Amino acid sequence: MTEISREHPRYESLITREKIVEGVRIGITSKQGLVAQGRGEAFDYLIGERTTESAAFAERAAVAHMLLATKLIISVNGNTAALVPENLVALADVTGATLEVNLFHRSDARIHKIAEHLKSRGAGKVLGCKGDKRLDLSHDRAIVDEEGIFNADVVLVPLEDGDRCQKLVEMGKTVISIDLNPLSRTSLSSTVSIIDNVTRALQNMTQFAKDMKHDSRQSLRDVIVSYDNNKVISDALYAIQERLKLQAGERGIQWI
Numbered sequence: 199m200t201e202i203s204r205e206h207p208r209y210e211s212l213i214t215r216e217k218i219v220e221g222v223r224i225g226i227t228s229k230q231g232l233v234a235q236g237r238g239e240a241f242d243y244l245i246g247e248r249t250t251e252s253a254a255f256a257e258r259a260a261v262a263h264m265l266l267a268t269k270l271i272i273s274v275n276g277n278t279a280a281l282v283p284e285n286l287v288a289l290a291d292v293t294g295a296t297l298e299v300n301l302f303h304r305s306d307a308r309i310h311k312i313a314e315h316l317k318s319r320g321a322g323k324v325l326g327c328k329g330d331k332r333l334d335l336s337h338d339r340a341i342v343d344e345e346g347i348f349n350a351d352v353v354l355v356p357l358e359d360g361d362r363c364q365k366l367v368e369m370g371k372t373v374i375s376i377d378l379n380p381l382s383r384t385s386l387s388s389t390v391s392i393i394d395n396v397t398r399a400l401q402n403m404t405q406f407a408k409d410m411k412h413d414s415r416q417s418l419r420d421v422i423v424s425y426d427n428n429k430v431i432s433d434a435l436y437a438i439q440e441r442l443k444l445q446a447g448e449r450g451i452q453w454i
């Protein structure tokens with residue numbers, strides 16, 4: 199890994215980039231994952247590299263769904279395995295979720311490597327190696343485990359593909375996405391769209407889950423009932439617009 203000084207003004211962003219590069223080097227992240235990370239970085243810059251109030255609201259609603267779930271799965275791909283393996287394990291532990299490796303650029307070798315990578319960070323059972331069910335989709339992200347995503351009622355999908363997200367919703371599942379692009383098909387079709395960096399979102403959600411774990415089922419349901427996903431998407435677009443306006447103003451550039 200390239201040595202990054204803590205003093206560097208873009209330290210966090212550069213470290214995240216290094217983690218993805220390292221993921222490619224050790225064979226858990228796809229090369230396409232580098233491109234996806236770049237796109238995420240661009241949206242994060244526009245949002246202000248922070249968890250907005252509205253994203254935090256979505257994260258709380260997501261946790262309420264997770265704590266009420268009967269069968270909860272967290273889907274793991276090559277990017278999240280490289281960026282946040284410990285956070286995935288921590289969130290699964292506190293919410294009672296099972297991790298399932300599910301890849302767009304699927305290979306058995308990469309699935310096994312990711313499962314081992316998660317286990318080396320403390321994960322118990324990791325699904326995804328069987329791939330004994332298929333969703334009605336034309337790409338390999340359709341391949342899932344029957345005891346996992348196929349039968350889950352709630353699925354957390356960080357960095358998901360839009361068509362699979364839509365398919366999971368069509369199947370009647372509660373789908374929680376984490377995607378920095380507020381206008382991606384994933385964000386537009388999820389039950390709860392968390393428009394935040396996966397590196398911040400999972401940490402926040404783990405803390406919320408610790409705080410909410412002993413809340414009554416009724417109070418968790420109340421959090422869900424008061425949640426409006428369209429508002430969360432509008433708020434993200436508004437946050438981007440306001441940040442651009444502010445940045446332009448600070449540089450003496452007229453905002454039209």
Ligand code: PTJ
Pocket residue numbers: 227228230231232233234235236237238239241275276277300301302303304357358359376377378379382394395396397
């Ligand atoms: O490991 P695999 O084979 O399953 O492949 C994973 C990737 C991510 C390469 C694959 O699913 C893919 O190509 O995804 P997309 O279609 O590029 O979508 C990725 C979405 O995640 C984009 O909307 C990005 O803006 C967003 N994104 C990227 N990095 C982050 C992010 N969202 C939150 N946090 C990030 N760090």
